[in-house]
Amino acid sequence: MAETIDESKNVELTDEDLESNSKGQLIKRAGQLRDRRNELNQMASERASKRDELNAKTREKVDEAQEHREQRDELNEQVQEHKQKRNELNAKANELFSQVDDTKSDLDLDDGKSLEELKEEIEQLEFRQQTEVLSTEDERELIEKIERKRDQYQDRKEKLDDNGDLDDLKQEAQEVRAEASKHHQKVTELADQAQEHHNQMIEAYREADDIRDDADAAHERFVEAQEAADRHHEDFVRVQKRLRELDKEEERERKDERAAKREEAKAEAEEIYQKFKEGETLDTEDLMKLQKSGLL
Numbered sequence: 001m002a003e004t005i006d007e008s009k010n011v012e013l014t015d016e017d018l019e020s021n022s023k024g025q026l027i028k029r030a031g032q033l034r035d036r037r038n039e040l041n042q043m044a045s046e047r048a049s050k051r052d053e054l055n056a057k058t059r060e061k062v063d064e065a066q067e068h069r070e071q072r073d074e075l076n077e078q079v080q081e082h083k084q085k086r087n088e089l090n091a092k093a094n095e096l097f098s099q100v101d102d103t104k105s106d107l108d109l110d111d112g113k114s115l116e117e118l119k120e121e122i123e124q125l126e127f128r129q130q131t132e133v134l135s136t137e138d139e140r141e142l143i144e145k146i147e148r149k150r151d152q153y154q155d156r157k158e159k160l161d162d163n164g165d166l167d168d169l170k171q172e173a174q175e176v177r178a179e180a181s182k183h184h185q186k187v188t189e190l191a192d193q194a195q196e197h198h199n200q201m202i203e204a205y206r207e208a209d210d211i212r213d214d215a216d217a218a219h220e221r222f223v224e225a226q227e228a229a230d231r232h233h234e235d236f237v238r239v240q241k242r243l244r245e246l247d248k249e250e251e252r253e254r255k256d257e258r259a260a261k262r263e264e265a266k267a268e269a270e271e272i273y274q275k276f277k278e279g280e281t282l283d284t285e286d287l288m289k290l291q292k293s294g295l296l
Helices: 015-020 023-106 115-131 136-162 164-277 284-293
Strands: none
Touching: 015 023, 015 164, 023 164, 115 136, 164 284
């Protein structure tokens, strides 16, 4: 918790104090004002240092947030680049697969089974023929079915052998699709990284705002102490000015007193001198007064 100003330690000064207090009282009050002013200036300096420290931390957090912003934006640019590449490759793959489908349709291969599927079915039927006890009718039907499968296999194989480009086309389409998948994976990875930097940016800005609030509060405390110090300094100056005025008044009084004494001494000397002229006898003290006045 920040140190608060103890108002009870503040020194008050009214216009009445300036006018009515004695010189000794004013000298004492000036010392109190000076000491309290120095305490408050020290407090203001400490609060200013705390405020400056918090402002520096705020700038650090803002800089940190800016770094995360730059990294996020850079990653988002990469995301867009990989998205564009992925979309281009997917479009190319779609086009190639479309060509594969068109070729299959032209060869009437769309609904048929693959060579591997046909070969597996033939082997299963042959295994059944070899291992199961069948009636003559069932065995004849099984043999006919095996022959039909073999014919389908041979027919499909011949069509595919005559169109070797189909496999190449299909392989190319699959490779392009795989390459597109790599770019999609990159999009996901980079997007996650960008989101992380975005989250860190938001957090840094939030922390900067919190620290800035503390810095603003510290500045208010600094202003409070500085204004109190300034008020004590102004009152100290007022007392000093009043003391100089009193010194001048005392000096004037002393001058007036000296002048009055001189006039009094002069009048007395003239009176003695008149007695002297009239032939009266003067004592030693009277003679000294005449000599001092310059009349003798």
